[in-house]
Amino acid sequence: MSDPKNYTKVINADDASHFRVSAINTVVENPDANDLRVSALQPRYDYRFVSAASSTNVKTGAGTLHTLVICDGDAKSIKLYDSETHGNNQIGYLDAPADGTYKFDCKLSAGLTVSCESASNITVNYL
Numbered sequence: 001m002s003d004p005k006n007y008t009k010v011i012n013a014d015d016a017s018h019f020r021v022s023a024i025n026t027v028v029e030n031p032d033a034n035d036l037r038v039s040a041l042q043p044r045y046d047y048r049f050v051s052a053a054s055s056t057n058v059k060t061g062a063g064t065l066h067t068l069v070i071c072d073g074d075a076k077s078i079k080l081y082d083s084e085t086h087g088n089n090q091i092g093y094l095d096a097p098a099d100g101t102y103k104f105d106c107k108l109s110a111g112l113t114v115s116c117e118s119a120s121n122i123t124v125n126y127l
Contacts, residue, residue, distance in 0.1 A: 045125040053119045055086035059112040059126055068094075068102045068114075069123040076117035080104075084111040
């Protein structure tokens with residue numbers, strides 16, 4: 001038997017779980033046995049812009065909160081809930097946050113609601 005050969009293929013294929021496979025390495029020892037190894041998965045996050053001083057349901061159902069991007073120096077407190085409404089199961093609180101990106105990467109079981117004390121410019125990235 002000859003030594004295995006390595007092949008790298010770059011593809012852009014979306015699947016139902018919001019991941020894009022960016023590369024697949026294939027090791028071929030013989031024509032009947034392929035060993036496929038995924039070398040990189042890149043999440044494709046959804047986003048929602050929140051600007052009102054209110055509670056906004058961003059996501060319904062299980063998922064992942066990736067980041068909050070705050071682009072407003074006047075943002076007051078921001079509360080995050082693993083829920084379809086505010087007031088239940090608070091998972092985060094930012095008090096007068098500075099502009100920037102806040103990374104969470106936390107699992108959600110019921111949904112995601114963002115409650116802002118004042119009008120703000122916030123982009124929520126999630127799965």
